[in-house]
Amino acid sequence: MSLRDRVIRVTSQVLNVPAESITDDSSPRTVEGWDSLGHMNLMLALEEEFGVQLSDERIMQLLSVGAILQALGELSGPGANHA
Amino acid sequence: MERVTYAQAQALRDEELAGLPPIRIALLANIVVNPLVAFLRHAVFRMGFQAQCRIGQYDNVLQAALGSEPGLLGSDTDVVLVFLKLETLSWPMARGFPGLTPDQLQAELERVKTYVIDVLAGIRRQTSALILWYGFERPLYPALGIADAQRPEGQLRTIETLNAAVREALHAHAGAYWIDADACLGRVGEKAYYDLRYWHIGKAPYSLAAVREIADEIVKFVRALKGKNKKVLVLDCDNVLWGGTIGEDGLEGIRLGHTYPGSAYREFQQEVVNLYGRGIVLALCSKNNEADVWEVFERHPDMVLQRRHLAAAQINWEDKATNLRRIAAELNLGLDSLVFVDDSDFEANLIRQLLPEVEVLRVPSDTGVEHRSLLASCGWFDTLTLSVEDRERGAAYQAEAERQRLRVASDDLETYYRSLEMVPEIRLADPLTIPRIAQLTQKTNQFNLTTRRYSDEEISRLAASSTADVIWLRLRDRFGDAGIVGVCILRYEDRQAIFDTLLLSCRVLGRGVEDAFMAHCLQRATSRGCDLAVGEYRPTQKNGQVSDFYQRRGFAPLPGEGNGQRFSIGLPAKLEPPGFFSRIESELVP
Numbered sequence: 001m002s003l004r005d006r007v008i009r010v011t012s013q014v015l016n017v018p019a020e021s022i023t024d025d026s027s028p029r030t031v032e033g034w035d036s037l038g039h040m041n042l043m044l045a046l047e048e049e050f051g052v053q054l055s056d057e058r059i060m061q062l063l064s065v066g067a068i069l070q071a072l073g074e075l076s077g078p079g080a081n082h083a
Numbered sequence: 084m085e086r087v088t089y090a091q092a093q094a095l096r097d098e099e100l101a102g103l104p105p106i107r108i109a110l111l112a113n114i115v116v117n118p119l120v121a122f123l124r125h126a127v128f129r130m131g132f133q134a135q136c137r138i139g140q141y142d143n144v145l146q147a148a149l150g151s152e153p154g155l156l157g158s159d160t161d162v163v164l165v166f167l168k169l170e171t172l173s174w175p176m177a178r179g180f181p182g183l184t185p186d187q188l189q190a191e192l193e194r195v196k197t198y199v200i201d202v203l204a205g206i207r208r209q210t211s212a213l214i215l216w217y218g219f220e221r222p223l224y225p226a227l228g229i230a231d232a233q234r235p236e237g238q239l240r241t242i243e244t245l246n247a248a249v250r251e252a253l254h255a256h257a258g259a260y261w262i263d264a265d266a267c268l269g270r271v272g273e274k275a276y277y278d279l280r281y282w283h284i285g286k287a288p289y290s291l292a293a294v295r296e297i298a299d300e301i302v303k304f305v306r307a308l309k310g311k312n313k314k315v316l317v318l319d320c321d322n323v324l325w326g327g328t329i330g331e332d333g334l335e336g337i338r339l340g341h342t343y344p345g346s347a348y349r350e351f352q353q354e355v356v357n358l359y360g361r362g363i364v365l366a367l368c369s370k371n372n373e374a375d376v377w378e379v380f381e382r383h384p385d386m387v388l389q390r391r392h393l394a395a396a397q398i399n400w401e402d403k404a405t406n407l408r409r410i411a412a413e414l415n416l417g418l419d420s421l422v423f424v425d426d427s428d429f430e431a432n433l434i435r436q437l438l439p440e441v442e443v444l445r446v447p448s449d450t451g452v453e454h455r456s457l458l459a460s461c462g463w464f465d466t467l468t469l470s471v472e473d474r475e476r477g478a479a480y481q482a483e484a485e486r487q488r489l490r491v492a493s494d495d496l497e498t499y500y501r502s503l504e505m506v507p508e509i510r511l512a513d514p515l516t517i518p519r520i521a522q523l524t525q526k527t528n529q530f531n532l533t534t535r536r537y538s539d540e541e542i543s544r545l546a547a548s549s550t551a552d553v554i555w556l557r558l559r560d561r562f563g564d565a566g567i568v569g570v571c572i573l574r575y576e577d578r579q580a581i582f583d584t585l586l587l588s589c590r591v592l593g594r595g596v597e598d599a600f601m602a603h604c605l606q607r608a609t610s611r612g613c614d615l616a617v618g619e620y621r622p623t624q625k626n627g628q629v630s631d632f633y634q635r636r637g638f639a640p641l642p643g644e645g646n647g648q649r650f651s652i653g654l655p656a657k658l659e660p661p662g663f664f665s666r667i668e669s670e671l672v673p
Contacts, residue, residue: 037117040285042325044118045090048291056280 001077006049007069014038014045024066039063051077089291092121099118100124100133106305107135109155109212111202112166113142115287119164122298126185127164130302130311141286142171145198146203151426159210164200164303168288169219169242172198176245180226180238182649188241196248203252203259203463211540213308214259215301218246222658223263223273257540260304267296303462310536312528313442313463314420317410318356320369320376320398322426322448324352327373340385347451352387356457359392362476363464364414366395368406370422372672373398394480403430404437411585414480415589417528417625422463467525468539475566479590482562500663504561509603509669510548512553519567523586529572530597530624531586532618532632535572549573551583554569554671556600558591565591580608580654582618585632599660601636607671611656617641618650 001009005028011026014018015033028034034042043059046068052075062068106127110116120136139147139155144167147155156163169177173195183191206214208332219242225231226238234240247283253259255656268276271292281287289297306312323347326338329632359365365388369376376398378391394414397406403425411418419440424432426448430450434443442463446454486503512520517539524537537545546553556569568591574582582604587597608616618633620626634640636658638650660667 010090013090016093016096037115040115040281040287041089041093041118041121044291045093046090048089054280056284057556059280059284081182 003072004069007046007065007072010045010049011065011068012040014042022067023063024069030079048065052076086295087122089118089121092125094241095121096124097127103128103131103133104562105135106132106309107137107159107212108162108164109137109139109160109210110164110166111139111144111147111155111206112168113144113171114166114287115141115281116166116294116297118287118289118291118294118410119298119301122295123301124301126298127305130306130309132309138144145202145205146530148202148209150205150209156212160210162213162215162308163206163210163302164301165206165214165216167199167202167219168196169245170288171286173264176238176241177222180241185236187210188236192245193239195245196252198583199249200252203256207256207259211258211538211544212282213304213538214256215255215262215304216253216259217262217297218249218250218264220268223268225415226670246558253425255287257543258538259376262297262300262304267293267300268286271296276458281298286382286518299462303465304467305465306463307465308536308538310528311419312466312526313422314416315364315366315394315410316416316464317356317366317368317407317421317423318355319423319425319427319430320367320371320379321324323346323424323446323454324355325379325383326451329379330371334378334382337379337383339383344451345385347454349385349387351451351454351458354458356387357390358458358464361464362467363532364394364416364480365392366410366414367393367511368396368403368410369396369398371398376589391481394484402433404433407434407438407441415529415592422461424458434581466522468522475564476590479563479565483590485562486560497663502561502664503594505594505596505663506559506561506665507599507667507669508557509556509600509667509671510555512542512555514543516567517542517546517553520553520570523570523588524584527586527588528623529589530592530629531584531623532582532624532629533584533621534623534626535584537584545572552611554604554607556587556593556596558596568595569600571600573604573608573610575608575613578613578615580605580613580616582609585618595661595663598636598658599664602658602660602666603669605652605654605656605658605670610672614654616652616656619648620648622648 007061008019008022011022015038016032017033043054049055050072058071062071098523108123117138124134124136137155139152143151173191176191221242222238227234232239252260253261275290276293278290318324326344327336329337339348340346341349355365355428367420380386395410397409407418407421407423411421418438421441422444423434423441424444424446426446431443431445434441444457444461446457519537521537521542524535542553543552552573554571555567557567558565570584570590571582574581574583605616618638620630620633622630633650636651641649641651
């Protein structure tokens with residue numbers, strides 16, 4: 001499963017939205033459950049899924065699926081898509 | 084022990100829980116512990132319940148306890164969780180400790196103690212639910228450094244004092260329990276327990292690892308409350324009780340003793356025997372030649388587990404699912420009372436697939452070093468209280484095996500019953516017997532006409548009520564004292580006696596005591612001026628064996644309502660206790 005698919009799956013599970021509706025532009029503005037609590041839940045679940053720890057600064061910046069994908073891509077390094 | 088990810092736990096939707104009996108949980112906290120909810124819902128779902136969680140407003144604990152949030156606490160609440168973090172409750176004591184003068188510290192201590200007592204009393208006024216209170220964590224780097232722990236007025240001992248005060252306050256209420264935060268903290272480890280990022284971002288101090296551990300601890304209480312705690316430990320032998328294979332390695336070749344590697348198995352056996360001491364019933368299920376296994380029990384000098392600890396054994400070459408079914412039947416317990424320990428993936432998976440109601444503990448087959456801690460940490464056997472009956476249960480099952488042998492020797496049932504020299508004792512509840520009575524309502528599934536679960540506190544109230552009687556049954560016979568094994572709760576309404584609860588422990592089924600119990604309860608109702616007794620049967624998956632209980636005793640069905648069935652009989656009823664009891668001790672009727 002690609003990094004994108006995993007991010008979308010976790011986002012869908014945590015925020016309770018259909019996976020098909022999630023795009024790079026999905027953000028607290030477009031997803032109803034993505035409030036501050038939802039953001040914490042999403043970050044915690046993604047950290048667990050990918051086995052990474054995001055810094056507090058990073059956490060506050062990752063306010064769209066696109067930003068999350070980019071950050072996780074960098075953190076996991078090249079080839080991480082199949083990790 | 085299955086671990087779900089946080090995303091999986093969150094993904095559990097309400098639709099999947101539809102139809103399951105609810106457990107209503109209210110959460111009062113001065114921190115954000117919302118991630119707990121997902122893990123709790125999932126764990127409770129695995130237990131067969133639907134958790135309905137209501138979360139109080141952030142840092143509104145005392146107000147909520149005093150009723151400021153309608154709908155949060157009520158008579159239908161099952162569990163109240165309280166999380167008060169000292170950082171929020173008393174910043175000076177938690178983080179500004181060296182700046183406190185002795186007088187200020189004393190005042191702050193008193194303020195927090197009063198707060199705790201008021202919160203507890205407020206919750207209790209609104210609900211008789213189980214209260215689970217998360218203690219204050221010890222400071223791992225106390226305020227006064229290495230000198231702190233040396234001083235009675237240091238931060239470490241101050242917080243210990245506070246925790247002791249909380250425990251004392253909880254002890255004053257029935258059904259209120261303390262969760263040891265330091266145990267959770269210690270198991271997870273400080274670095275992994277606190278999530279400093281979310282403490283600052285969102286007042287959420289605990290990591291997922293911590294929340295998981297806390298949820299596991301809460302689930303032990305819920306399991307015990309709902310009578311889902313396990314009662315039987317079924318053990319494989321080779322690579323579980325000892326290292327190696329008795330059939331191949333022989334008595335001298337197996338690993339068991341005081342030194343490595345046998346010491347690990349000896350420690351595990353001690354833990355098993357400790358469970359026996361807590362009232363857990365032990366059994367063996369092993370693919371072996373029976374004589375080989377018994378030879379180890381009889382001749383190996385380092386066996387801690389003894390044959391007298393075992394209530395059942397299936398040692399043969401048949402499949403283990405069949406053998407576990409036999410063990411459950413022999414002990415007269417449901418398969419969901421069983422925990423099965425095995426080192427083989429094949430056997431573990433077989434049981435998980437064929438008998439999903441059995442909890443399986445898979446231990447490593449190449450080493451025994453983790454066996455003890457795996458068993459000790461599972462929590463499946465935990466109960467809210469430990470009664471005398473619990474501690475003597477193992478011996479009681481042994482006595483039952485003796486009774487079965489006698490039964491075979493007796494010509495007919497009546498002669499057999501007489502030979503047991505049974506003495507039922509039937510009395511009203513008092514403070515000494517209330518915990519055991521509540522425990523029986525929580526645990527009894529099979530011979531239980533209505534399966535209503537009650538807390539200690541609820542039983543106390545019923546026992547004190549002028550419109551109800553709580554009656555217990557104890558049974559002794561020539562083999563021993565089974566303790567309190569039956570409960571009947573009668574509610575009185577307009578000259579009618581209603582059987583709110585009627586249950587009997589499976590340890591005494593099939594011995595006619597239910598008829599003696601019934602007869603005396605009906606006499607009690609008559610003596611209180613009732614002219615009608617109403618029995619109720621509420622079907623569950625487990626209590627099919629008593630579906631015709633009332634009809635078989637001359638009760639007539641009442642027109643149906645709801646999913647229960649009601650039956651009545653005129654009083655005084657012509658129901659006599661069977662004649663095969665040596666005597667019946669009862670003080671129910673003046």
